[in-house]
Amino acid sequence: MRLLILGGTQFAGRAVAAAALARGWDVTVFHRGRHAAPEGAAVRIGDRTAEGGLAALAEGTWDVVVDTWSGAPSAVRDTARLLAGRAGRYVYISSCSVYVWPPAAGYDESTATVPSSPDAGDVPYAEAKRGGELAVSAAFGDTRSLLVRSGLILGPWENIGRLPWWLGRIARGGDVLAPGPRETPLQYVDVRDLAEWTLDAAEAGRSGPYNLVSAPGHTTMGELLDTCAEVTGSSARLRWTPAETVLAAGVEPWTDLPIWIPPTQEGYGALHGVGVERALAAGLRCRPVADTVRDTWEWFVSLGGAAPQRPDRARVGLAPEVEERLLKGM
Incomplete structure (x- = not known):
C-alpha cells in the first residue's frame, strides 16, 4: 500500500507511520520539517497554511491519505481537493469533540454534530475537526472518506x-x-491501537464516521x-x-x-461513555x-x-x- 501521511512526525501521525512501515507499506510523510520523520519514510516538506505550501504534493499517487490536522478546515479542504484525483481514500483523524456538547453517555455516530464549514479559518477545536470532516467528504465523497472520531488518546x-x-x-x-x-x-485508546485499526480499516475500504476509543470501563x-x-x-x-x-x-x-x-x-x-459498537464490530482491539x-x-x-x-x-x-x-x- 502507498500511504501519504499529512503530519506523521508526532503522536497519532507518528504512530500511523510506524505501524505502516512495520507492515512494509510505502510511506510518504508531508510535514513542515520541525521534527524528524520516522526512519524509512519518504519526506516531502511544505506548510499547508502558507501560499504555495502544497507544492511538494503536486505530483504523486497514493492508495491512502491519512490526515491528523486540527487547525483551520480550509487547509484540509485545499489538500483534499488537490489529492482527490490521485488518492484512493482519505482518512481524517477527527475527534468525538465534533458532537454537540455534552452528548449523553452511549452516544454513537448518528449523534448531532456542531455546525461548521470546510471553508472556515481558525475556529474552536470542535468546529475545526467537524469542518475538516466536511472538507474530506466534499472532496472524496462519502464512499472514499473515513472519519476516525477518536476519544482520549494515550500512549x-x-x-x-x-x-x-x-x-x-x-x-x-x-x-x-x-x-x-x-x-x-x-x-481511552492507545495510539498504537488507533493506528493499527486505522490502517486495517483503510485497507478494507471502510468509510464514514467511527467513534474510536476503548469500550467503556x-x-x-x-x-x-x-x-x-x-x-x-x-x-x-x-x-x-x-x-x-x-x-x-x-x-x-x-x-x-x-x-x-x-x-x-x-x-x-x-x-x-462513548458508544463504540461500530468500531468494535469493525475489528478494534485494545491492549x-x-x-x-x-x-x-x-x-x-x-x-x-x-x-x-x-x-x-x-x-x-x-x-x-x-x-x-x-x-x-x-
Whole structure:
C-alpha cells in the first residue's frame, strides 16, 4: 500500500507511520520539517497554511491519505481537493469533540454534530475537526472518506502530557493526590491501537464516521494510577480523595488532574461513555492498560523525563502547592 501521511512526525501521525512501515507499506510523510520523520519514510516538506505550501504534493499517487490536522478546515479542504484525483481514500483523524456538547453517555455516530464549514479559518477545536470532516467528504465523497472520531488518546509519543504527567508525578514519590472515586471507569485508546485499526480499516475500504476509543470501563482511575506506581517502581502513596473535596478546592478535572473527571459531573459521559459498537464490530482491539502505561514510561524515560509539548495546547497537571495544601487539609 502507498500511504501519504499529512503530519506523521508526532503522536497519532507518528504512530500511523510506524505501524505502516512495520507492515512494509510505502510511506510518504508531508510535514513542515520541525521534527524528524520516522526512519524509512519518504519526506516531502511544505506548510499547508502558507501560499504555495502544497507544492511538494503536486505530483504523486497514493492508495491512502491519512490526515491528523486540527487547525483551520480550509487547509484540509485545499489538500483534499488537490489529492482527490490521485488518492484512493482519505482518512481524517477527527475527534468525538465534533458532537454537540455534552452528548449523553452511549452516544454513537448518528449523534448531532456542531455546525461548521470546510471553508472556515481558525475556529474552536470542535468546529475545526467537524469542518475538516466536511472538507474530506466534499472532496472524496462519502464512499472514499473515513472519519476516525477518536476519544482520549494515550500512549508513547504523547505530546499533550496527560499520562506523562501522572507518570512523572508518581515517580517522584511521596503522598500523591488521587482523585476519587477509585473505581471511576475510564475510556481511552492507545495510539498504537488507533493506528493499527486505522490502517486495517483503510485497507478494507471502510468509510464514514467511527467513534474510536476503548469500550467503556476499559480501566479505572485506580487501576491506572496503581499501574503507574508499579511500572515506575515508585514508593508513592496514593491518597484517594473524594471528588467533592477536590472540586471544592478549585481543582479543574481533565486539566489540573489529567484524564480524571468525576462521574457526577456534566461531560463525564461524553468523555468516558462513548458508544463504540461500530468500531468494535469493525475489528478494534485494545491492549491492556499495563502495556500502555509501561511502554509510555519507557518512552518517557528515554527522553530524560521531558515529554514533547504541543505549542497550541496548555500544559496539564496540578500545581505542587495546590496538591500540598489539599493533602495537608486531609
